[in-house]
Amino acid sequence: MTVTLADVAARARVSPATVSRVLNGNYPVAASTRERVLRAVDDLDYVLNGPASSLAAATSDLVGILVNDIADPFFGIMAGAAQTQIGGPGDGSGRAGGEKLAVICNTGGSPERELTYLTLLQRQRAAAVVLTGGAVENPAHQAAMAAKLAKLADAGTRIVFCGRPPLPESDALVAALAFDNRGGGRRLTEHLISLGHRRIGYVAGPRERTTTRHRLEGHREALRAAGLDVLPAGGGPAAGSGEQAADDPLVVHGPYDRRSGYESTLELLRRAPDVTAIVAANDTVALGACAAVRDQGMRIPQDISVAGFDDLPFSVDAVPALTTVRLPLVEAGARAGRLAMGKENPPPGGIATIAAELMIRGSTAAPRG
Amino acid sequence: MTVTLADVAARARVSPATVSRVLNGNYPVAASTRERVLRAVDDLDYVLNGPASSLAAATSDLVGILVNDIADPFFGIMAGAAQTQIGGPGDGSGRAGGEKLAVICNTGGSPERELTYLTLLQRQRAAAVVLTGGAVENPAHQAAMAAKLAKLADAGTRIVFCGRPPLPESDALVAALAFDNRGGGRRLTEHLISLGHRRIGYVAGPRERTTTRHRLEGHREALRAAGLDVLPAGGGPAAGSGEQAADDPLVVHGPYDRRSGYESTLELLRRAPDVTAIVAANDTVALGACAAVRDQGMRIPQDISVAGFDDLPFSVDAVPALTTVRLPLVEAGARAGRLAMGKENPPPGGIATIAAELMIRGSTAAPRG
DNA sequence: ACAGCCGTAGCAAGCGCTTTCTATCGGAGA
DNA sequence: TCTCCGATAGAAAGCGCTTGCTACGGCTGT
Incomplete structure (x- = not known):
């Protein structure tokens, strides 16, 4: 039915281990062998089994982006910008290699849903989580969030805040980008x-x-x-x-x-x-x-x-x-995406404040009289 | 380090199989046993390992929603509505059980990225995929999409089109909601x-x-x-x-x-x-x-x-x-979400056309003279 | 009182991949 | 020419969970 690593290995006349190494590219494989494997992959139209891979490697290529309301362009713009830094094939090659799956999770501003998504992401052993937008200032919720995030960080998930002030107790996070x-x-x-x-x-x-x-x-x-x-x-x-x-x-x-x-x-x-x-x-x-x-x-x-x-x-x-x-939503989102990918170093102190610029236009004027 | 099913089983003094069955709730377990297991889960703060679970069960709780541009409210609204039908805890109970992880994937309107995301989703053995917005009318791309979708459908992934006409060759899909x-x-x-x-x-x-x-x-x-x-x-x-x-x-x-x-x-x-x-x-x-x-x-x-x-x-x-x-973006998105969850039956023939309503407002008037 | 069942729980075999450790081969150095 | 080492490839042990099948009681039916 479905093609597995072993099938590819058989066709390329190598061991499954070799195929895995070719696909992951973190172990020396002779060029001729690599070629043979790659051809077999193409021939069989092989698609890696993500869960199996994540299980064995204890990591996944999922990155979660939490937003309050995806119907609001404020979040859409940030999330989209972040995603360009995360999900992109970029190299134009059809091969889906290396990139992560950036997933946007819509909390609707609800603390419970926020926590639920975090649990779901924890379940998936997400590689990183980007939290956007303002936080709810409820002590109980903040404590729950801090605990959950600490657990995620422990499991190796990178945490990035974007347009959101860092939690007081948080020290586990990679970085926080806060708007001024x-x-x-x-x-x-x-x-x-x-x-x-x-x-x-x-x-x-x-x-x-x-x-x-x-x-x-x-x-x-x-x-x-x-x-x-x-x-x-x-x-x-x-x-x-x-x-x-x-x-x-x-x-x-x-x-x-x-x-x-x-x-x-x-x-x-x-x-x-x-x-x-x-x-x-x-x-x-x-x-x-x-x-x-x-x-x-x-x-x-x-x-x-x-x-x-x-x-x-x-x-x-x-x-x-x-x-x-x-x-600067696009810039902030993109930077958050890069931080989540570990492509960029966190700002000194872990926190960067992003400047806000006054735009004076026609809707304001001196009062009458 | 991380708590596993076996740890929970040991604490509850049952076998791992029993814990799994309590968690999945699809097998009779005595009430007293269930209670014991649940307490152990809480005590240990156990979180299911998604990849392991997906691997063993050959399915995952991921649902992908593909959009052309998440910064555009047109897509944000549909995606948000779909997500409410998919991801929601809904029951208010803190327990993250049963719900799926709805993930929004931003293709940027690029055919390649669309295909890439589909591959990524296929990798994850997604439970369903919702494709929103118009399609690119490129024969090569359409063929590639049809092939990819057929493969996904074969693997048990439900396919739903939302605000997008069905592909000519597609018969594998669950349903298509097309705007008029x-x-x-x-x-x-x-x-x-x-x-x-x-x-x-x-x-x-x-x-x-x-x-x-x-x-x-x-x-x-x-x-x-x-x-x-x-x-x-x-x-x-x-x-x-x-x-x-x-x-x-x-x-x-x-x-x-x-x-x-x-x-x-x-x-x-x-x-x-x-x-x-x-x-x-x-x-x-x-x-x-x-x-x-x-x-x-x-x-x-x-x-x-x-x-x-x-x-x-x-x-x-x-x-x-x-x-x-x-x-009616919200209605269409919600319906697509329900179809993806299998909560609603597909429309007869697999295709439903969604009516568009003319809204006459102030920006149009008779021409001068 | 005994066979047969229903209701539960456990066993154990994988799911498909990664990765450590080991084996092999072909030179380079002595 | 023989030994040692670097470069590759393979064997195999899991990763943590699901699930078909088996096992075990206590009941019901006769």
Whole structure:
């Protein structure tokens, strides 16, 4: 039925061991023998049995890429870029040799699924795992993740974080590429402030996510520096619940999607009709925010400015083009892929912060009057 | 070092066979024994060795999803939907049992990579493969694909096409879900014609792709029915190269991306400044087309109408909202996932055509005058 | 009371490959 | 010419799991 190594060996008149060595190329084999084996492989249309190979060698050629939402281009772009560094035949030769199978796993932002995928990957003895996007800031989950990742690392799986801050306890990981969400958020709001905005609404992402928190912290830093913070860090008039921004009337939380952007914006406009600018958690949310603003009969940016985050491809095509913070997703994804493959050395200290660049476009302008 | 089945067996004081049967749950095991085994599994934090298991059982729990471009939400949405039917723990129990590992493979639209991924998946003895998106219409490649798929099917891998027409020779596949690209394209152009447009430009996708051809064929059907076809089917004034639309000055081909939409539109406008409407290969291309139209100082839809295809989430947020053809990507992806899991019966005849719905929005209007 | 069964558990034979160790061959050095 | 060594190839022992078949009780039926 299926062709095995032994069949190839028989046809090439060598031992199975030799065929294996030809295929793996890590042991001297005479050129003539190699040729004979290769021909036999072609003749028989032999395809290596991955599980058998992985079992014997105790490693596999699987690399997992975990994403929160594959329907979101933010993740699609990073994952695609990572995959180009991992899966590619590259050499153009039809032979499927050497490359790994990069697999994208969609967690849907669910901690359980994240853990489940990690287990599945552990089962497969994955060669590496790339974790993208923000993490959930739940202590129990973080501990579970740290434990799971430690186990994976023990088993020889390389771990790479991409666009995600490293876990506090993690020392087993190869590398972490973290986006400067805080700095980007700060510069974005500084830009708005410099335009003259004083009442700035913020449509934030879901609570308990690092990305959400960091961007919001950057925003508040800028506000505070300008003396505009509604809830002073030092426990202002509101209940002194520390850094907790939950009570800020100018901040509304919701998922990272268009619909949430729309609805949260409506809510924000209801709460504070005097805002002159709205910062969205990301570009997708910003699109929803724009729609809401327009549906309320206001113009962008004349009546109200709107800004996003990420600079996804469609942002430049929005009308007016969206002011946002550009994150080098392709570069980061590709680098993560290379790190996962061990093709590149991890950054010093294991962590690299990736700069975010402010992109000023038409959706922000000075407030009226 | 690593915990094996035998370790669990020893701790539970049963044979490895029994542990295996408890874990696979396809053989009667006394409740008390099962409990003991399960506790041992938990105690030892045992994780099944996937390769070993796949080797012994001659099957794996991998399901491959091939996409052309994961950075494109069109594919991201379908893949994500498929994955929800495949990978999900669903039951909420932490135990990773029963579910498969859905892996998304990004071919980048390259035939070679497509084949390579199929080989990789074949290596892993994948349980199923879902192929999404249009196929390349190259005879050699199609033959290679058919051969490869036949081999996969022989090995017990289920094959599902999603948003992709079945290969002519394929009989081994489980099911094909094809979008009605032709019908959608036809209705879209009919809509434009009914508005009064007579000179309609078409920014098409890459040649040699089924999706491109079908959408364009629908467009030409509508034109022909209205007596507007530039190159009559029956071999008009142009060289009688059959259905070949290559010579139509109102059609420009390019990749399915925003940039191509922009540039092709500029080219189109140069060639035929009198067009009053532009149909784009898909929504992403349409966005580029809109930008180009605007940069030429024209307004949408007053000066020129623009239409897309797919109805991706951002299309409704374009300004003006994009008239397009809605493809039920989530439903199709989910169904493909179910078919891959064998949770759903294949459609009669193995092929189901999925309807495309015309979405009329603000980007199309009657031509001036 | 005994044969025959059903319900469980164990034995052991692989699944197809990798890899260590050993064998062989053909020179090169003495 | 004989010995020793480098370069290759083969033999064989697993890797950890699944599963067909066998074994063993305790029950039921007569």
